[in-house]
Amino acid sequence: MSAHAKAAPGLATGAGNLSAGATSLADGTQRLSQGAGSLATGLNDLSAGATTLFEGSVKLAEGSGALSAGATSLADGNARIADGTGQLATGTSGLAPTLLPWLFGVAIAGLIAIAAWVAHRLVHRTRERELALA
Numbered sequence: 001m002s003a004h005a006k007a008a009p010g011l012a013t014g015a016g017n018l019s020a021g022a023t024s025l026a027d028g029t030q031r032l033s034q035g036a037g038s039l040a041t042g043l044n045d046l047s048a049g050a051t052t053l054f055e056g057s058v059k060l061a062e063g064s065g066a067l068s069a070g071a072t073s074l075a076d077g078n079a080r081i082a083d084g085t086g087q088l089a090t091g092t093s094g095l096a097p098t099l100l101p102w103l104f105g106v107a108i109a110g111l112i113a114i115a116a117w118v119a120h121r122l123v124h125r126t127r128e129r130e131l132a133l134a
Helices: 003-133
Strands: none
Touching: none
8 A cells, every 4th residue: 555545544534623623613713703792792881881870970979069058058047947036035035024014904904894794784684674574
């Protein structure tokens, strides 16, 4: 058997193995291409999420500023209420001693008016009975 004849089966086997390897390489290259496409899509999604996160952080910072301003306004309002309460207490404490004699006078006048009305009704009733008996 010649040397070429002995080498031919090994060469055919090697060519088959080379063909199978090339097919496997093509499949791997296709998978790598699909993975690179998925990676690019994922990176785009990640970039969009990072942008949304940044915008949300800006809104949060603005909201924190507004909250701080509102808390300051609320504190100022509470201080004004406290001042107004103090002024009201001061004003009513000065008013009570001067108003008390007037209130007492009105109460006395009211009692006198009620007593006069009761006396008037009694006199009127007595006259009606006298006229009815006569």
